[in-house]
Amino acid sequence: MSAQSGKSVQTHGFQTSIDVARQQTYDVTPVAGHKRLAESSADNKPEKAPSIRDTSNAPNNTRFRQGQGVPLGKVDFVRPSLVPGRNRLVASEIRSVTATVPGAKTRQHNADPDRQKYDQDGMLFLKHPLYNLSPALVANFASLGIKEIYPWQASCLQAPGLLEGTRHLVYTAPTGGGKSLVADVLMLKRIIERPSCKAILVLPYVALVQEKLKWLRRIVQDVEKYIDTDEDPMAPLNPYQQRWKKLQRSVRVTGYFGGSKTSASWADTDIAVCTIEKV
Known part of the structure; x- marks a missing residue:
C-alpha cells in the first residue's frame, strides 16, 4: 500500500505525544530585515528602567527614556540619598570644673580640716624632716609622681613608735586608696636604717x-x-x-x-x- 503525500503513516504501535508535537505546524512571522522604530508607542511596549545619569538632575521626579530626553511621566518613589543623616544623639562638650570655676581646687582642699592641719606643717610631703627619709629615696618617689601623700597616710606614718619600728600597724583602705605606699615607706625606711x-x-x-x-x-x-x-x-x-x-x-x-x-x-x-x- 502506498502512502498519500502530506499525511503521516503509523507503521506500528500507537502514536506518542512527541510524535504529535513534531507534526504540528506554527505560524511565525519572520523578523529578519526589520528595524524597530525609535518613536514607538509607550502603550504597546513595556517601559525601560530610568537611567541614573539622566534622572539625577530631573526636577519633580520625572522619568526619562534611557539615552534620550523624552519624558515618560512621574514616578512614585524618591531615590535614596547617599548622604548620611544627622544623628539625633550628640555628645555634649566636656568641661573641666576646676578650669571654669576659679579657686575650686583651693576651696576643695580648704574644705578638708585634716588637710589644713597637715598643710600648715608641710607633713604631706615625703621630704618632711619628721619622716627622715633618704634624699635619694624621696627623689625616686618624686620621679614617679609621688611628691605628696594623703592626710590619712600621714596620720599612719606619724603613729607613735611606727617610724622607729617599735610598734605594728593594722589599717584598711579601699582598693586604690594608697595602702601600698604606707607599707613601702615603712619597709624601705627599716631596711635602710637597719641593714x-x-x-x-x-x-x-x-x-x-x-x-x-x-x-x-x-x-x-x-x-x-x-x-x-x-x-x-x-x-x-x-x-x-x-x-x-x-x-x-x-x-x-x-x-x-x-x-x-x-x-x-x-x-x-x-x-x-x-x-x-x-x-
Whole structure:
C-alpha cells in the first residue's frame, strides 16, 4: 500500500505525544530585515528602567527614556540619598570644673580640716624632716609622681613608735586608696636604717609579684643603706673592693615565684617579693 503525500503513516504501535508535537505546524512571522522604530508607542511596549545619569538632575521626579530626553511621566518613589543623616544623639562638650570655676581646687582642699592641719606643717610631703627619709629615696618617689601623700597616710606614718619600728600597724583602705605606699615607706625606711633586717612581701599572684618587683627596683635605685665601714686608705686603689662596698650598701630586691630563674640566695637579698608557695 502506498502512502498519500502530506499525511503521516503509523507503521506500528500507537502514536506518542512527541510524535504529535513534531507534526504540528506554527505560524511565525519572520523578523529578519526589520528595524524597530525609535518613536514607538509607550502603550504597546513595556517601559525601560530610568537611567541614573539622566534622572539625577530631573526636577519633580520625572522619568526619562534611557539615552534620550523624552519624558515618560512621574514616578512614585524618591531615590535614596547617599548622604548620611544627622544623628539625633550628640555628645555634649566636656568641661573641666576646676578650669571654669576659679579657686575650686583651693576651696576643695580648704574644705578638708585634716588637710589644713597637715598643710600648715608641710607633713604631706615625703621630704618632711619628721619622716627622715633618704634624699635619694624621696627623689625616686618624686620621679614617679609621688611628691605628696594623703592626710590619712600621714596620720599612719606619724603613729607613735611606727617610724622607729617599735610598734605594728593594722589599717584598711579601699582598693586604690594608697595602702601600698604606707607599707613601702615603712619597709624601705627599716631596711635602710637597719641593714641587718630583711623584709618579705607576699603577694597572691605572679603578675603582682612581677609588677611590684619592677616598682621597688625603681624606688631603691641609687639608694644606699646606712652602713658604717672603716675607711681603708688603699680602697681607692682597689676597684673590686669599691664595687663590693657599693653592692653591700645597695638595697637588693629579689623576686621568688613560679617560673623565675633567679639564683640569688637569702643572704643576697634585702627585700624578697614572693608568692605564697615560695614562702
